[in-house]
Amino acid sequence: MAGTETFQAGHVLEGDLPAPDVSVVVTLLNESGSVEELYRRTVAALDPGLRTFELIFVDDGSTDGTFAVLERLHAGDPRVRVVRFKRNFGQHPAMHAGFSRARGEVVVTMDGDLQNQPEDIPRLVEAVEAGNDVASGRRRARTDPVGRSLPSKVINGMLRRFTGVEISDFGCAFNAYRRGAVEPMLGSIGKQKFTKALVLSGGASVVEVDVAHAPRQGASRYSPLRLTRLALHVLAGFWPQPIQWIGVLLGTVSSLLAFGLGIYGVIFWIGESNFPGPLFGGVAVLFVLGIQGFILALIGEYLGRIQRDVEGRPLYVVDREL
Structure with a gap:
């Protein structure tokens, strides 16, 4: 099955389950050690409320047994939906896979490495429910090393210049979106590496929400070379010609x-x-x-x-x- 460009329900038909209020899209790559804790904390954060929800885990070609853990979670909870790629295609194509299958009116995106704290999800959702199209996560007390945070500041400055949107953290993947703000941009999500910047460039309203940011366990996947490539992608993707x-x-x-x-x-x-x-x-x-x-x-x-x-x-x- 190839990537699609319109919202759809995947394998869950409308008659099977009612559409939830919130869809949480989690992108994963070799996160077998954290995915169960992520699931428990996310459910604990959302279960006490009145909102219904679904969890969409997108396995971006993991090779460490992540999918086996997801199979167990799905078997025990029908709210868990899983998509597995044939190989590693990248974080933003994985986001597209989640967006295209999300059925909630509010869609939350987050990484699966537990640097994002699931306990912050209700605050992001509330910010969208208050009337904003996008609740943009802003990492407070960021714990990344200088070699990661400094290039990130440069890229953020470039994106502010090219999109005209004055937010401080374009690189944070922990956000909440109104479904209607994402739909017009779905055909381009995945082709661009900054999904939030792409949605905001279409005129979506935004509010920043402070979110916690835990240290990453293990080495970062963002090497200096990859950060340089991201900067070039910003130029090619958001600076016209x-x-x-x-x-x-x-x-x-x-x-x-x-x-x-x-x-x-x-x-x-x-x-x-x-x-x-x-x-x-x-x-x-x-x-x-x-x-x-x-x-x-x-x-x-x-x-x-x-x-x-x-x-x-x-x-x-x-x-x-x-």
């Missing part, structure tokens, strides 16, 4: 410099009766750079069109659903 902008800038600056130096060279030649060969050589180089810049911008336009046409492959392939 970056190659075009860079090409236009290069072409414009080089052309203006070539024009200015050329005029200066002509004046110098006439006034001093001395042909400034090196200066005109520099003008020629700048002129060629200007032409190359505009050609780069044109290539960027073609690449953008090709990218939109070829991104028809599935986001993920589902192995099993429970």
Whole structure:
């Protein structure tokens, strides 16, 4: 089964169970040691309230027995739904799989490593029920090392600039969404690596909610190389046609410099009766750079069109659903 682009009920038919008030989507990759505790704490946080809920666990190609634990949880609780990918496709395609199967009016997303505290879920849900489209988790007393938090600040600044949304923590995956705010963007979720930024770029209203952030057990999956790739993804995904902008800038600056130096060279030649060969050589180089810049911008336009046409492959392939 390939990734879909519309909300659907997966294997749970409307006649089987009534739609819950809240859907909690949890993305997992090799979290066999934490998933049972996560389940218990999430149920404890939501059970005392009046809201009905479902838990959708998306196993993003785990190899450590995570799916076996999920099978046991599903067998003991019909509110637990499970999606297993054939291989690791990434966190945001996994979010798409959860969103497309969620039936609740409010959808909560969180990671499965217990850095997100399930006890904060009711506060996120209440923020959406108060009238906001998105309750954006804001990690207080963040415990990540400097090598992770500093690049995160840079990426957050880029996303604020490109989306025009002034929130402080785009990278926090612990959020709650109104279903109606997600639906228009579902076709693009998974293709972009910042789901929250994508939803907010469509004009959704947002409020920030402080959430706890526990230290991660084990090494972070976000290496410096991966963080650099994320920064480049932000440029490509949220800065319209970056190659075009860079090409236009290069072409414009080089052309203006070539024009200015050329005029200066002509004046110098006439006034001093001395042909400034090196200066005109520099003008020629700048002129060629200007032409190359505009050609780069044109290539960027073609690449953008090709990218939109070829991104028809599935986001993920589902192995099993429970």
